[in-house]
Amino acid sequence: MKTVITSTGNEINSKFDLRFGRTSYFCVYDDETGNTEFILNDNKEAQGGAGTKGAEKVIELGVTKVVSGHFGPKAKELLDKFKIQLVTMPDDTKTIAEIIEMMKK
Amino acid sequence: MPRRVTPRKIVAPPKFKYYKPVGHNISKSEKIELLYEEYEAIKLADYDMLNHNDAGELMGISRATFARIYEKARKKIALALVEGKILEAKFGNAYFDDDRYECSNCKATFNITENSVKDKCPICNNKNINKIEF
Numbered sequence: 001m002k003t004v005i006t007s008t009g010n011e012i013n014s015k016f017d018l019r020f021g022r023t024s025y026f027c028v029y030d031d032e033t034g035n036t037e038f039i040l041n042d043n044k045e046a047q048g049g050a051g052t053k054g055a056e057k058v059i060e061l062g063v064t065k066v067v068s069g070h071f072g073p074k075a076k077e078l079l080d081k082f083k084i085q086l087v088t089m090p091d092d093t094k095t096i097a098e099i100i101e102m103m104k105k
Numbered sequence: 106m107p108r109r110v111t112p113r114k115i116v117a118p119p120k121f122k123y124y125k126p127v128g129h130n131i132s133k134s135e136k137i138e139l140l141y142e143e144y145e146a147i148k149l150a151d152y153d154m155l156n157h158n159d160a161g162e163l164m165g166i167s168r169a170t171f172a173r174i175y176e177k178a179r180k181k182i183a184l185a186l187v188e189g190k191i192l193e194a195k196f197g198n199a200y201f202d203d204d205r206y207e208c209s210n211c212k213a214t215f216n217i218t219e220n221s222v223k224d225k226c227p228i229c230n231n232k233n234i235n236k237i238e239f
Contacts, residue, residue, distance in 0.1 A: 065215075083218040102228050
């Protein structure tokens with residue numbers, strides 16, 4: 001099963017990003033192969049609709065859960081429709097590597 | 106600073122984006138924004154036939170607040186009917202009625218969907234999860 005984690009940078013030691021639509025990178029983690037892939041978010045500076053476009057991208061990737069700090073109403077509505085699990089984490093001091101480590105246990 | 110608006114709990118958004126009249130010069134008519142919570146109020150009071158007290162409880166607000174939202178909704182719908190205006194569904198101050206859970210170990214909050222693991226935290230696989238009460 002694949003998971004998307006929002007990230008502030010494009011490497012495994014980058015900090016976790018609290019925003020969903022305007023995150024810098026989407027990190028796709030596959031728990032079967034253990035691979036991570038970083039995808040640049042081109043809607044970071046968008047005027048509007050960043051959440052919707054981000055959600056569309058996540059749906060295209062075919063993941064089962066998304067980890068972020070906060071989901072806007074539009075993104076939430078869309079992700080709920082496709083039965084994607086939304087996980088919110090309150091603290092942004094963790095790195096992507098730490099979150100993946102927690103999920104492996 | 107004024108008091109923050111209590112978010113209103115709704116079961117599902119309306120099935121339409123716009124409600125528009127037929128046989129009327131609609132290109133000229135303006136839109137009226139019908140908020141999700143106003144739609145929900147109409148649904149609970151006039152479709153599900155609940156009294157305002159029970160309906161308010163379901164939406165997580167007081168009877169008086171429910172009555173105010175319901176009143177606004179009725180005025181908007183009446184205006185749209187009489188003047189042939191378009192009703193537009195808008196998000197407003199709502200949140201959806203799905204259950205959210207919190208993990209007691211890593212403080213992550215999450216919902217449980219059909220495709221996800223049911224009884225443990227998606228982050229740390231801790232079995233100790235609690236339902237969040239609003």
